[in-house]
Amino acid sequence: MGPNSQALKHRSSHDTEREFGGSLGAICIPILLPLTVLFLISVSRSPEASLLQFPPPLPSTNQLWDSLAPVLLVGWMSLHACLYLLPLGKVSEGLVLRDGKRLKYPINGFHGLCISGVLLLLLLMLGAPLGYLFELLLPLAVCAIGVSFLLSVYLYVRSFWAPHHALALGGNTGNPLYDFFIGRELNPRIGNFDLKYFCELRPGLIGWVVINLGMMMKEVELRGSPSLAMILVNCFQLLYVADALWNEEAVLTTMDIVHDGFGFMLVFGDLAWVPFTYGLQAAFLVVHPQALSSLGAAAIITLNGIGYYIFRKSNSQKNQFRRDPTHPSVARLETIATATGKRLLVSGWWGLVRHPNYLGDLLMALAWSLPCGFSHLLPYFYVVYFTVLLIHREARDEKQCRAKYGLAWDTYCRRVPYRIFPYIY
Numbered sequence: 001m002g003p004n005s006q007a008l009k010h011r012s013s014h015d016t017e018r019e020f021g022g023s024l025g026a027i028c029i030p031i032l033l034p035l036t037v038l039f040l041i042s043v044s045r046s047p048e049a050s051l052l053q054f055p056p057p058l059p060s061t062n063q064l065w066d067s068l069a070p071v072l073l074v075g076w077m078s079l080h081a082c083l084y085l086l087p088l089g090k091v092s093e094g095l096v097l098r099d100g101k102r103l104k105y106p107i108n109g110f111h112g113l114c115i116s117g118v119l120l121l122l123l124l125m126l127g128a129p130l131g132y133l134f135e136l137l138l139p140l141a142v143c144a145i146g147v148s149f150l151l152s153v154y155l156y157v158r159s160f161w162a163p164h165h166a167l168a169l170g171g172n173t174g175n176p177l178y179d180f181f182i183g184r185e186l187n188p189r190i191g192n193f194d195l196k197y198f199c200e201l202r203p204g205l206i207g208w209v210v211i212n213l214g215m216m217m218k219e220v221e222l223r224g225s226p227s228l229a230m231i232l233v234n235c236f237q238l239l240y241v242a243d244a245l246w247n248e249e250a251v252l253t254t255m256d257i258v259h260d261g262f263g264f265m266l267v268f269g270d271l272a273w274v275p276f277t278y279g280l281q282a283a284f285l286v287v288h289p290q291a292l293s294s295l296g297a298a299a300i301i302t303l304n305g306i307g308y309y310i311f312r313k314s315n316s317q318k319n320q321f322r323r324d325p326t327h328p329s330v331a332r333l334e335t336i337a338t339a340t341g342k343r344l345l346v347s348g349w350w351g352l353v354r355h356p357n358y359l360g361d362l363l364m365a366l367a368w369s370l371p372c373g374f375s376h377l378l379p380y381f382y383v384v385y386f387t388v389l390l391i392h393r394e395a396r397d398e399k400q401c402r403a404k405y406g407l408a409w410d411t412y413c414r415r416v417p418y419r420i421f422p423y424i425y
């Protein structure tokens with residue numbers, strides 16, 4: 001255990017800095033974000049689809065509830081819990097924890113995606129009306145929000161039985177609302193079943209592409225065939241989700257798994273925010289069809305390809321370097337030493353900007369919105385939200401890296417002055 005982890009081990013709850021607006025954020029965000037999800041879905045299906053329309057298109061109570069929704073949601077979560085437990089794929093170890101131990105994680109998310117794909121295909125062949133997901137979107141979102149609250153309460157309560165070393169450093173302030181929001185326990189588990197790791201990639205992320213498929217089937221019901229714009233949105237987002245699950249092991253080193261507790265913010269983010277807001281473009285296209293020329297489509301495919309290339313290459317380069325700095329693909333890159341013994345890349349992708357992976361992700365986000373044309377703001381919600389999220393995340397990561405690497409981090413920042421966008425930011 002290095003000197004930094006020793007120092008962190010002895011940090012008390014009093015010197016824990018509060019993030020996301022502290023107590024005020026912890027009260028407002030759990031109220032406002034669920035309402036935002038319902039608002040955005042309602043806007044996406046209103047004829048105007050305007051984020052600024054007044055009065056806003058509020059859903060009626062019977063649009064919010066369908067008794068099929070909780071059945072589907074519980075069935076979906078249970079299916080993925082079973083797939084998680086199947087002895088498929090390899091088992092990988094996470095980073096060393098404060099008690100010196102390493103947890104084991106099954107790397108079988110991609111199997112989960114493939115099995116879900118086969119099951120959906122069977123359902124379609126049996127004539128299941130997948131397009132009905134369009135009508136079910138609001139009730140499903142309501143249930144996912146409900147499940148997020150219930151799971152967060154369970155996580156908060158059970159965290160009081162967790163040993164001190166199992167708590168997240170930032171989620172143990174003593175303020176119940178803040179700790180509930182940010183998450184007290186770092187890696188809550190039921191036996192070997194890791195709740196945070198499970199929620200991060202499986203039910204929400206795979207649910208997102210299933211919802212997209214449902215929107216495409218609704219379009220087929222309404223117009224006889226899927227539009228080019230709908231096909232592009234479905235393919236781009238499926239590629240993103242498949243990539244995340246194919247590279248599942250890399251999630252074990254993200255700040256969500258390593259640093260953040262599992263509280264309302266991540267639970268809601270994983271189970272409600274991702275599946276119901278990341279695919280708004282597909283929901284929008286059902287009611288607002290867009291004509292897309294072949295040239296336009298080719299330009300958008302190129303943009304998504306460039307974004308994906310930057311995103312994947314930069315993430316893989318860092319992961320490879322962290323796993324084995326002597327590997328031929330990274331051994332020749334220029335690096336700087338840090339006091340912790342770890343080195344920082346200052347050439348290759350990580351010499352271009354300090355977060356090339358965010359740059360690639362943002363280019364893809366833009367490519368997902370462009371098929372929806374320029375007549376409405378709503379399909380661009382994801383680009384705007386994601387830019388804010390990644391700028392904020394970059395600042396959080398920078399703070400953690402400065403605390404970890406001190407002067408070496410300052411040297412890196414001088415060598416690579418731009419954070420995300422070369423010569424801009």
Ligand SMILES: NC(=O)C1=CN([C@@H]2O[C@H](COP(=O)(O)OP(=O)(O)OC[C@H]3O[C@@H](n4cnc5c(N)ncnc54)[C@H](OP(=O)(O)O)[C@@H]3O)[C@@H](O)[C@H]2O)C=CC1
Nearest residue numbers: 254255315318322343344345346350357358361393397401
């Ligand atoms: N779609 C979505 O909603 C979201 C997507 N993402 C995506 O997830 C991916 C992962 O992002 P995220 O978890 O934020 O973190 P990153 O993958 O960007 O990792 C940041 C860490 O990388 C290490 N690092 C930073 N600079 C260097 C360097 N020069 N050389 C070597 N190591 C370095 C540091 O950790 P250490 O030194 O300890 O190894 C740092 O803490 C990104 O592609 C992002 O776009 C993220 C959030 C939301």
Ligand SMILES: CC(C)=CCC[C@@H](C)[C@H]1CC=C2C3=C(CC[C@@]21C)[C@@]1(C)CC[C@H](O)C(C)(C)[C@@H]1CC3
Nearest residue numbers: 200201243244251254256265266268269270273274
């Ligand atoms: C507004 C709100 C509630 C924000 C919570 C943030 C979460 C939505 C995101 C935090 C980090 C995430 C990651 C992904 C999805 C969104 C959340 C959960 C991710 C799984 C998407 C796919 C990527 O390839 C990824 C695996 C790198 C990524 C990891 C971080």
